[in-house]
Each structure stands twice: as C-alpha cells, then as structure tokens.
Amino acid sequence: xxFLEELQMEGVASHFARIPMFPFFDLxxxxxxxxxxxxxxxxxxxxxxxxxxxxxxxxLSCFGGAMLAAFMLGEPVIKPFESNINIVLATIxxxxxxxxxxxxxxxxxxxxxxxxxxxxxxEIARVRKIAVGVAHAHHVYHHGYIVMVAxxxxxxxxxxxxxxxxxxxxxxxxxxxxxxxxxxxATKATLLGAVLFTMQKTGYVPISKELLILIITTLxxxxxxxxxxxxxxxxxxxxxxxxxxxxxxxxxxxxxSHDEHxxxxxxxxxxxxxxxxxxxxxxxxxxxxxxxxAE
Numbered sequence: 198x199x200f201l202e203e204l205q206m207e208g209v210a211s212h213f214a215r216i217p218m219f220p221f222f223d224l225x226x227x228x229x230x231x232x233x234x235x236x237x238x239x240x241x242x243x244x245x246x247x248x249x250x251x252x253x254x255x256x257l258s259c260f261g262g263a264m265l266a267a268f269m270l271g272e273p274v275i276k277p278f279e280s281n282i283n284i285v286l287a288t289i290x291x292x293x294x295x296x297x298x299x300x301x302x303x304x305x306x307x308x309x310x311x312x313x314x315x316x317x318x319x320e321i322a323r324v325r326k327i328a329v330g331v332a333h334a335h336h337v338y339h340h341g342y343i344v345m346v347a348x349x350x351x352x353x354x355x356x357x358x359x360x361x362x363x364x365x366x367x368x369x370x371x372x373x374x375x376x377x378x379x380x381x382x383a384t385k386a387t388l389l390g391a392v393l394f395t396m397q398k399t400g401y402v403p404i405s406k407e408l409l410i411l412i413i414t415t416l417x418x419x420x421x422x423x424x425x426x427x428x429x430x431x432x433x434x435x436x437x438x439x440x441x442x443x444x445x446x447x448x449x450x451x452x453x454s455h456d457e458h459x460x461x462x463x464x465x466x467x468x469x470x471x472x473x474x475x476x477x478x479x480x481x482x483x484x485x486x487x488x489x490x491a492e
Contacts, residue, residue, distance in 0.1 A: 231295075
C-alpha cells in the first residue's frame with residue numbers, strides 16, 4: 198500500500214512539474230513584483246515624470262533574478278531579455294499597474310481573493326526558478342555546491358537582492374534595505390529551497406526533483422497564503438532563528454521590517470522625520486552646553 202501511494206505521489210509530482218510556467222505563473226510573478234514596486238518610495242512620481250525610467254525599474258523587478266544568475270555564471274546579463282513574448286507580457290502588466298484608468302487594475306489585484314491567487318502563483322514560479330537555477334549551475338559547475346546554492350537563491354529572490362540598483366535608477370539611495378542585511382521570509386525560504394535542491398542534485402536527498410518541487414511548493418504556497426490571509430508580516434522561521442542564533446552566535450536576530458516595507462503595511466510605528474530628528478539633536482546639544490556653563 199505504501200509503495201502504491203509513493204508511486205501515485207510520484208505521478209502527481211511528475212504531472213505538476215510539467216505544467217508550463219508561461220503564461221499564468223509568469224504573469225503572477227510580474228503582477229506581484231510590480232505591485233510591490235508600487236509601494237516603493239518615489240516610484241509613483243517617477244512613473245509620471247519619466248515613464249522610461251519607471252519601465253526600466255519594472256523590468257529589473259521582473260527579471261532581476263535571471264539577470265543576477267546570468268552575471269554570476271558569466272553569461273550576458275541581458276540574456277533574460279531575449280524572450281520577446283515575456284518582455285511584452287511584463288510591459289503590459291507594467292502599464293496596467295501604473296497607468297490603468299482610475300487605478301482600477303491595481304485596486305482589483307489588491308483585493309484579498311485576487312491577491313491570494315497572485316501570491317500562490319508567484320510562489321509556484323519561485324520554486325520552479327530555484328530548481329532551474331540549481332540545475333543550470335550544476336551543469337556548469339558540477340561540484341560547486343556553493344555556486345548551485347547561490348545561483349538558486351539568485352533565480353528565486355534576485356530581484357530583491359539587486360533592489361539597490363533599481364532604487365538608484367529612481368534617485369533613492371537606501372543600501373540598508375538590501376535583503377542580505379535583512380532577509381524577509383521569502384528570501385530565507387528561497388535559500389533553504391536552494392540548499393535542498395542542491396542536496397537533491399548531488400545525491401544527498403534521495404527523492405526525485407519533481408517530488409521535491411511538489412513538496413516545497415506546497416509548503417511555500419500554504420505558508421504565504423496563510424500569512425496573506427492573516428495580514429501578517431512576520432516570519433514563521435523566527436522561533437527557529439532565535440534558538441539557533443542564541444546557541445551558535447550568542448545573540449538574537451533583530452526583528453525584520455523588510456516585509457512591512459515591501460507590502461506597504463507597517464505595524465503603525467513611524468520613524469522620526471529627518472528634520473524633527475535634527476531639531477531634537479540640536480536641542481539636546483544646546484541643553485548640554487547650558488549645563489556645562491552652569492557647572
């Protein structure tokens with residue numbers, strides 16, 4: 198009975214792995230990437246002042262992972278742009294997200310039922326990208342385990358990793374928002390997925406790639422959809438991280454605010470305004486000087 202169930206699971210996994218990415222899953226990837234971009238600082242002003250710059254930033258958000266993976270493997274960085282149909286599809290989504298009349302398209306995609314479908318499709322696409330990245334790196338560097346993990350991470354979460362470059366194009370300099378410094382849950386899950394696919398590719402995980410794709414996809418989709426329904430921006434990995442950091446490094450990881458920044462729904466706490474902070478510093482300095490004179 199267990200053998201038959203295993204065969205049935207392998208069959209389901211094989212059929213699932215053969216589902217093409219284009220157009221639905223690519224579409225959800227573009228939609229969610231550009232919806233996140235809409236929440237970024239200054240992007241709406243850029244979309245009005247310089248549509249070309251906005252388009253370039255949008256293409257970096259959609260194809261940044263493939264570009265970063267190509268750069269890491271010594272391939273042409275513009276190679277992801279050789280697919281005209283994908284560029285056209287991403288451009289259509291870009292126009293509808295930023296310029297649709299009365300912003301109806303963006304508002305519709307932001308509705309919970311539509312967003313759940315988009316989030317689920319995005320995570321399915323993410324797992325496929327990780328698997329493809331690891332397989333490609335394995336073909337080029339057969340024994341380069343670190344390379345496989347790095348390329349898998351770049352494929353699955355590269356757009357966030359090169360977000361600093363995209364920010365520079367629209368005149369924003371925020372190196373502290375780099376996802377390597379403050380990894381959101383999606384990037385951490387991508388890293389774990391890349392490790393698992395690398396172990397499977399090198400024979401340390403004795404299951405088929407198709408079955409691993411199905412397992413990781415099911416977990417990621419379930420977690421991300423649940424977090425979206427609950428409007429939660431925390432990481433399910435936080436308790437494990439805290440325990441490991443306390444044991445291995447003697448400290449606790451700082452609370453991540455990156456997901457809140459990406460989705461545009463913060464916890465309600467606001468950072469002090471630059472002008473206000475400067476005035477407070479000047480007043481504190483003035484009080485110190487008065488105290489010294491009194492002494």
